[in-house]
Amino acid sequence: MIKAGIIGATGYAGGELARLLLGHKEAEIKWYGSKSYIDRKYSEIFQNFFEIVQDPCLDDNLEELSEAVDVIFTATPQGYCSSLISSSILSKCRVIDLSADFRIKDVKVYEEWYGLQHKNPDFIEEAVYGLCEINRQSVKNARLVANPGCYPTCTTLSIYPLLRENLVDVNSIIVDAKSGASGAGRGLKTDHLFCEINENIKAYGVTDHRHTPEIEEQLSYAADASVLINFTPHLVPMNRGILTTSYASLKKGVGYHEVRNAYEKYYKDETFIRILENDVFPQTKWVEGSNYVDINFKIDQRTNRIIIMGAMDNLVKGAAGQAVQNMNIMFGIKEETGLLQTPMFP
């Protein structure tokens, strides 16, 4: 059994980690970390775990925790994991960081977009970007995995084959993304109150959302060229789900079959990536509660642009599910273990 500890267990991603790990046959949770609720029963904070989890919330003592577990998940605010990580911890256990601290290789870019000073830039190089379907090999031996952001996961996976196969103009990419409210976390802000989000849609972080450089870095690797994008996230009145609608100009002569083949080439054996049938467009409800990403595309002959859509559950493939998938890879067990939940509909 893999012994796991969760730091930030009382946030939405932390709670989802607990849900997934409780259903995982080869892992057990040894530590429900939550600085805000130390000593309170975890199931008081998330009542869905009543009679399922008996443990109390514990402090965020990473040194102590690293002795007790095989893997630590940090589902904590930006800057927190990097402030606590150390060689000593990494020599004793593996760390999967769900924050952005180790996702971006260029520390200046991180510091500029996040408005933070990075506390431990030395570990950035070692950290592996845990986009499982792309970086599976590197994840295997990683001590420190930077679990991708929700928008970057959906965007990168849905555009990746097009760039790898050189089918679109790298300077033409526009990503219009839509997310449910759990992506905003459980913090207290007027903007996150029910009445402010319900029956409403808005764009936010226009031109300056912090997932932009993360997406650009990954797309640049795929294209083997520098990629700049427009990225506009929107807040949608629903709990879960991300839909990305991306636009790009097709290279000359590229048609349906070239594109379809590109997706098949990279994803046909991927359990968690479903390329939908022609003219069936992704819907977030069809992946809710699951680790699947549904992807499809449509070519507009009139403008010679391609529209690429990706849908996933932001808390699963966009956070906790992908973290568990990374854990499975790191510990050499079947990658799908604990992640084959059928999406829940309705």
Add this chain to the structure above:
Amino acid sequence: MIKAGIIGATGYAGGELARLLLGHKEAEIKWYGSKSYIDRKYSEIFQNFFEIVQDPCLDDNLEELSEAVDVIFTATPQGYCSSLISSSILSKCRVIDLSADFRIKDVKVYEEWYGLQHKNPDFIEEAVYGLCEINRQSVKNARLVANPGCYPTCTTLSIYPLLRENLVDVNSIIVDAKSGASGAGRGLKTDHLFCEINENIKAYGVTDHRHTPEIEEQLSYAADASVLINFTPHLVPMNRGILTTSYASLKKGVGYHEVRNAYEKYYKDETFIRILENDVFPQTKWVEGSNYVDINFKIDQRTNRIIIMGAMDNLVKGAAGQAVQNMNIMFGIKEETGLLQTPMFP
């Protein structure tokens, strides 16, 4: 492996049966019945099953089906199962009927409240009312299980100990129930359109909802006396979940501990019934996607009434989950098999 067939697989309860059975280690689905979609791929109708289920939808041929499977689930409109059932079918396989056809022992009551003529009243006596926690023993050997209605499950389970222990006045019970929209099914009605339900709440079926006699029959068994209730269901703008808020007058001298003890007596070893801690009230979100029923009560000293609250997922414990639980009991496997999903929050 238990071979299972689903009749009505393209309704919401049918889809939930498929979701649960796909995650059940000891069962496999052999037949996705759907008269409306014969020969279309099941995963086209419910896209969440894409790449998970390859089967087409089949006709509702119960005779043929009974040769092919060990158990048939009928998730069909009232009157349909009773029109198809036969001794021949029951001699070959077991049937779990999610409709109301075999729930009510008095056929006249059924015909009056449902406005239908019962096609096969001979099987009513044999049918076992599949409220697992109460009728577990009879379910074991049943050939035909009448799977309880959603409201009756939540109401009966939450009130049962009070009547068995004679703690409340049998003539004082009022049940005010609230349900998400999936309870109304996938049929086309203006009243079920998004814009008619969203941002709205209403009572419906006031004094004449068809679950009333079903609840009364079960409560009467519990009380060993004839029980008449008021039952008022409401439609709430959410997909899943039922909350019942029930009111009853306490017998003289009954206090918190007598009531708490009654719940403990009947439910303390029940996996799927969670009696919450004092002053924690059930919320439907805390059981979503799971087979749990959360129950609690509060005594109003001023009026000497007790308020009993029960919350569950109408598609799981209120339909497909309980049906699987019944299957597990009937086939002698562990009752919780395939049903230990942690509720999903948020």
Add this chain to the structure above:
Amino acid sequence: MIKAGIIGATGYAGGELARLLLGHKEAEIKWYGSKSYIDRKYSEIFQNFFEIVQDPCLDDNLEELSEAVDVIFTATPQGYCSSLISSSILSKCRVIDLSADFRIKDVKVYEEWYGLQHKNPDFIEEAVYGLCEINRQSVKNARLVANPGCYPTCTTLSIYPLLRENLVDVNSIIVDAKSGASGAGRGLKTDHLFCEINENIKAYGVTDHRHTPEIEEQLSYAADASVLINFTPHLVPMNRGILTTSYASLKKGVGYHEVRNAYEKYYKDETFIRILENDVFPQTKWVEGSNYVDINFKIDQRTNRIIIMGAMDNLVKGAAGQAVQNMNIMFGIKEETGLLQTPMFP
């Protein structure tokens, strides 16, 4: 023109007051009070007023304000209005208090249920309970109006004729109420975040909600006898709307016509009370954005109980609309002025 000031203009009820008064031909808003946002433009806080309102938020200086306006609306937390009110203020302008401070005549009851010490009990007697349809005459000359709570308005109006006409047993009343989230206000609590309320329903304040004594006091006046009730509010995932479903035992021999006549007797000339046609049940969406209360009832012959349903917009008839209606009465203008918005559907 009636000059009006709003204290607490940046809460939901305060915003609704502004919306209604801006559409009122005989009133103008002179003061947008908001301690939290002093000097910021009001339309920055509530962006719906952009280009409609140019005013900044001002401090809550009631003495100064009372010189500048004819009427002050206090849409503030419990205990605030009572701490500021004075003879001097009331001698210069009228006050309509949307908090509970002056609603309950027995100060001990107020202090017990609200857990506050009343700062100005001397004004309680003078204050008129502004349930317009019932207390219209007393409102006319009131200097201080206690604007009724949302639940009490809907409950009292829907039950009042039954008690006045002695048609139900005064000890049998149970009120099961459902409210949208705006009733909880704009304060920051985890429980009010979108993801906690959406796709969820729960009871809260079971047996001890603070509107209970307010309702009981009003029902007692109607019955001319002491009335104790059970009152259970629920939180529904929608922005606006209250539905109350009330239960009572009918006096012997009382039938449909006696009840219908009672409602006609008291309400047939009331613009804002709509007694629906037989078997049409109130829905909150049908009154959204308007000052109407929709009421209907159904008799259950089997239990001899009556089920009474009332629906209204909690921010309009349940708060700001009724406050404006009170203002209209107090200033001798047509009671419907500024309040004849047709409900918005969908």
Add this chain to the structure above:
Amino acid sequence: MIKAGIIGATGYAGGELARLLLGHKEAEIKWYGSKSYIDRKYSEIFQNFFEIVQDPCLDDNLEELSEAVDVIFTATPQGYCSSLISSSILSKCRVIDLSADFRIKDVKVYEEWYGLQHKNPDFIEEAVYGLCEINRQSVKNARLVANPGCYPTCTTLSIYPLLRENLVDVNSIIVDAKSGASGAGRGLKTDHLFCEINENIKAYGVTDHRHTPEIEEQLSYAADASVLINFTPHLVPMNRGILTTSYASLKKGVGYHEVRNAYEKYYKDETFIRILENDVFPQTKWVEGSNYVDINFKIDQRTNRIIIMGAMDNLVKGAAGQAVQNMNIMFGIKEETGLLQTPMFP
């Protein structure tokens, strides 16, 4: 008083027309047309009008109706108005058609995108496209107004100044639009059921939505050049509201002030167009129930693209509100009459 008739009064846009005209001081509704509900009381179909409207639903007899009223609103499916219109009708009264029948000047384009044969192409030329802020002068004397589609209104108004002032590349425009469910109408489809839309977001009509050529035609007029766009609508789980997020490449040297000035130039005196302050992005909730369109933009220096956002209520400015605005212009009364409702929040 302007006498108005509504054809299609029991659809969502028809109901909204009724709501707005009932609050309009200089208009009265003489005819509630609804083929599906002839002779039933209008307020039975839309219960929000109970006790407000006493009229029954009438047949769609346009010849008869044209004798009785000054203006006919047709809020009917595509192809219906064009099949009924005639010179005789237009000689007797004015017609404002809320369908697409007369919006597109090139009948072949209409027939291709709508898959219909146009029944009365002779009137296309005469028809005036009723985008009030742009075509105000032509609307004045129009006998037949083609009321713009919801998406085209929001898109065109938000991009128009940029094209008129030649600030963006005409071939670079991508429109990613999001709409609430009322835009889909009140027809019965599985896709429009509550459980299919709630907690879900999807794109639809990708590359072939019928509003595409309508938008392109209007943008082409603005640019005085042929404009092709990508247009991708999405369905959002809310009743009302459209948000368009548009992307375009800026012409060389164009910066914030040029763009801001362009918007000021065309819209600074427009009551219903609100250009928000820098970095405040439109939200649909801020315009709900009103005739306002909120617009803002943001320049991305990195990609030299501009992101333009527009928000409005699809049933008001996107349908019934704009229709009333057109009526006001046609009858020479103040354009804002009956349309100055403050948006409702929350």
